[in-house]
Amino acid sequence: MTEAEAWMETAAMHHRNEEFYRGIVCQIGEMFGMVARTSDDGSVQEDVLALKVPELVARLIAEKARGRC
Numbered sequence: 001m002t003e004a005e006a007w008m009e010t011a012a013m014h015h016r017n018e019e020f021y022r023g024i025v026c027q028i029g030e031m032f033g034m035v036a037r038t039s040d041d042g043s044v045q046e047d048v049l050a051l052k053v054p055e056l057v058a059r060l061i062a063e064k065a066r067g068r069c
Helices: 004-032 033-037 050-065
Strands: none
Touching: 004 033, 004 050, 033 050
8 A cells, every 4th residue: 555545545534434423413413403403693504513512412411400301
């Protein structure tokens, strides 16, 4: 395997891993429904906003801790 092929394989492996974990985050986001696809400006996106998922999970945990769930 040439050095270039090794780098391409490394990049491909990284991409597969990234897509795998992004898929998990999006599955969790889908559990939150529309709020996980709603931008801060109120516009609704076609896909889950991955950066919003940790915030939604943290909010749910805080609400549960306060006895609201």
